[in-house]
Amino acid sequence: MGLRIAIVGATGLVGEKILTVLDERDFPVDKIFLFATGMGKTEEYFKKEKIEVTPFEGTEFPETDVAFFSAGTDIPKKFAKDFVNKGAIVIDNSPAFREDETIPLIIPEINPEKIKETKGIVSNPNCSTIIMLLPIYPIYKRWGIKRIIVSTYQSVSGAGREALFDLDKKRNPPHYFPFAIEKNIIPHIGKPLESGFSSEERKMESESKKILSDKKIKISATCVRLPVRFGHSISVTMELKSEFTLQAIKKQLQLFPGVVIYDEPKNAKYPFPLLVEDKDEVFVGRIRVDPVFKNGLSMWIAGDNIRKGAATNAVQIAELLLRGEGV
């Protein structure tokens, strides 16, 4: 028997991809209810069937088993509990609950056991956090990691559909960001904080600590937006706790689900946004010994922010619920 599914924010980049991924993975859906503002698209397709998109008022919605929220921060803060009270497990893509210690923040390949702690809401981590942690985790597990210095090269789609309209010159007023993104880079993502870091950089630090259940690991992030449509790229340098060989690192990465090594610089084989676009796997290349840290390791990571960075991870969380009979 299938489940009753709701998607709030079904017409957005992430919402639409959730529909695609549910279909691709043959998730058992009995009924699907789609919500958005009512000012944009009024219909979507699921398994080639046209589904009406209902304007979300927050007052009337059906009983569901799983509700994906993909509509910014305010909507889940106001209405996630109402869905839970009507029997749903809410999987929220926004930052609304990610730092709440009572709400699990899950990457299914890393901390699936946390699903058991949910009281009705599960948070999906930030896209850059997911893409960075997936290949770092098998290394962390075997060798331990003291600190990570990370710089991101994030695509415009990470900021939603309106931001893509800016890149495509289909927006009036033209700039979604503080200034032009085309032929440019913006070395700041999110809100500025007193510390000098941005909110996106802080998310990478605090979410990683929560997912790894490791308050001691040191993480310093610099998050940058580039005029790329899809796919976030990430440069990391890490200090491991013990000695390693590159051969052992590669073997460990090869064994980890969802990670692909793409690392033959002589043949120009290293991950890049167009390679990873619309793929669920996270790609790793430029794997090399870092000469600055003791037991230092550097690598380059790339993954699709809308897929594994959002929709695919969210659907995998729903699959955990299914397997754990949580719904």
Ligand SMILES: NC(=O)c1ccc[n+]([C@@H]2O[C@H](COP(=O)([O-])OP(=O)(O)OC[C@H]3O[C@@H](n4cnc5c(N)ncnc54)[C@H](OP(=O)(O)O)[C@@H]3O)[C@@H](O)[C@H]2O)c1
């Ligand atoms: N883009 C990414 O790479 C990414 C990655 C991880 C997490 N996220 C998170 O996922 C969420 C969605 O991101 P996105 O990129 O899909 O954004 P988006 O393309 O801008 O889509 C936003 C969606 O939310 C709907 N929405 C906005 N306000 C609403 C309201 N008051 N009531 C009902 N629906 C409302 C929009 O409906 P209309 O179409 O009718 O306007 C649209 O369906 C955000 O919380 C974001 O932080 C995004």
